[in-house]
Amino acid sequence: MTALAAPDSDAQLVSRAVDDLARSTRFPVVFGGLETEGSVHVTAIAGARSHAIDDLVVKVGRGLGGAAMIEKRPRLALEYRTARTITHDYDRAILGEGIATLFAVPIVTDGRARGVLYCGSWSQAPVGDLVARPAFRAADAVGTELRIRDEVQRRLALAPSPEAAAGLTPAAKEDLRESFAELRSIAATVDDAALRQRLAAVEQRLAAVARAGAGTGDSDVQLSPRELDVLACCALGSTNAEIAATLSLKEGTVKSYLQAAMAKLDASTRHAAVARARRLGILP
Known part of the structure; x- marks a missing residue:
């Protein structure tokens, strides 16, 4: 596990989710982060073979993860290099890591996309419900925790x-x-x-x-x-x-x-x- 700079406990929450997902998914590389000022900052990575995706920052609406954020639904690029339905702003990072198939699941809280969990494979790999389910569970768990934290903070202020x-x-x-x-x-x-x-x-x-x-x-x-x-x-x-x-x-x-x-x-x-x-x- 590569733990990058974490500004607060929310980033630690994503780090734990990435660790857990890496153990439960068939994808060899998992990474993710939360949105800040219109961009998702990747703060946790598990299984990477290089440093290509270290410090990756993904703008909402750009790339696979940015599209998942806008649409508030999972997005899959079965063959990332030639995918036509996404922008390729982050090819240097994704292809630099050697990722062929990339799966992005948004973290959604009360209808708002708060971040993204990514699962990547170095070879083209089909993604059925059984393969995707751990990522759905992980994103839901992070979203639920963030919602609770928001509510706690709101009640503390009031x-x-x-x-x-x-x-x-x-x-x-x-x-x-x-x-x-x-x-x-x-x-x-x-x-x-x-x-x-x-x-x-x-x-x-x-x-x-x-x-x-x-x-x-x-x-x-x-x-x-x-x-x-x-x-x-x-x-x-x-x-x-x-x-x-x-x-x-x-x-x-x-x-x-x-x-x-x-x-x-x-x-x-x-x-x-x-x-x-x-x-x-x-x-x-």
Whole structure:
């Protein structure tokens, strides 16, 4: 794996995707990058035999990858050298690496193309569904992760300061509670350590607002992450079945977590548990 200069964790995300795709695809060379100011900057390469594609920058709309970005669909050049449906701005890099067949899959988030993953072969190679599927999965995974990161950043920017807690309207408090519950459900599905840290930063900020608004002293009640996930969903009025679907748990497991949280909070019902958690500043 050749890891080039990475400006941020998003580039590291692409690097991991390229590594994983290189292990799961039949293509010998895999590379990719994200779009910045109208161009895709290749920041990760796996399997290359030369340095021809190092630092490759592809303008949106140009070349195979640029066309995939514009069309928001995969593009294939079975015989790249003679392909007539693309521009050949990047022949020096692609042919310099000796690539004969090139497959480009755009990374799409909420209808916007954010980058491209490329798979190349040094000989002409057919690309059926079985061969293409790992690239589709990899691009979808990166797109999903980017969408989560965007949402985390948006919520972090909108989260009120603890000083502003006292002035929150009932509607604003409800939005805060929904944000907290949604972030807990997102965090339950995230493996990336850097993204988990960003999620935790938002949650801590929301919890600080909750504590400021509660006006209650410190509590020795300690809920486990999963107990907090379940209670946060309960605060939105979700049933056990709905919580199970949201958190990808069995309904019986949800019930167990809820009962444990209720015991710690000395509450006989879920509503009482939510109310006490809010008074203690555990929930917003």
